[in-house]
Amino acid sequence: MTDALSRTFAALSDPTRRAMLARLSEGEATVGELAEPFDMTFAAVSKHLRVLEGAGLVTRGRNAQYRPARLDARPLAAASDWIGGYARFWEDSLGALDQYLNALQQLGRPHGDAQSVASHREGEPS
Incomplete structure (x- = not known):
């Protein structure tokens, strides 16, 4: 999948990633904070974050060990337009x-x- 819309829908196809996006809509969060409601390892959460990043839905800060994730909703607008x-x-x-x-x-x-x-x-x- 190379087009942005396909990457967006692929990222949204997983309920864990949708829950992570919902959490990020409230503000930035670390991997540990995103992992709290789930029974999964930090590595698994990081994999989900990589998919979200690949779709352009999440950006990550680069401040030493602290790399908070932030929602970037622009790809959701394109998906909404397509559905609309x-x-x-x-x-x-x-x-x-x-x-x-x-x-x-x-x-x-x-x-x-x-x-x-x-x-x-x-x-x-x-």
Whole structure:
């Protein structure tokens, strides 16, 4: 994977890395601070950080032994823009569903009206 968007999504695919990003959204943290909520070694945390760094989501300071990690959210903006491009698809799909349900309601079908559909969706018998 060489493009930035692929690296971003690959980094976000792991729940541990997403949790680390959530923690870093509150402020910088050391490897030890990032490791606290997890049952993993500092080496494992460092590997996760390297993936996040490779995606450009994290930067590391260089102050002797103290190398705090910081969130860099710019790659998340590109991912959000890419996902947002599908908003039109979802709006159109939900609009079509709304029209269909309204049509069923207008027809007043006993087993196909909007109330039956809503009841069925909630697990109630129709």
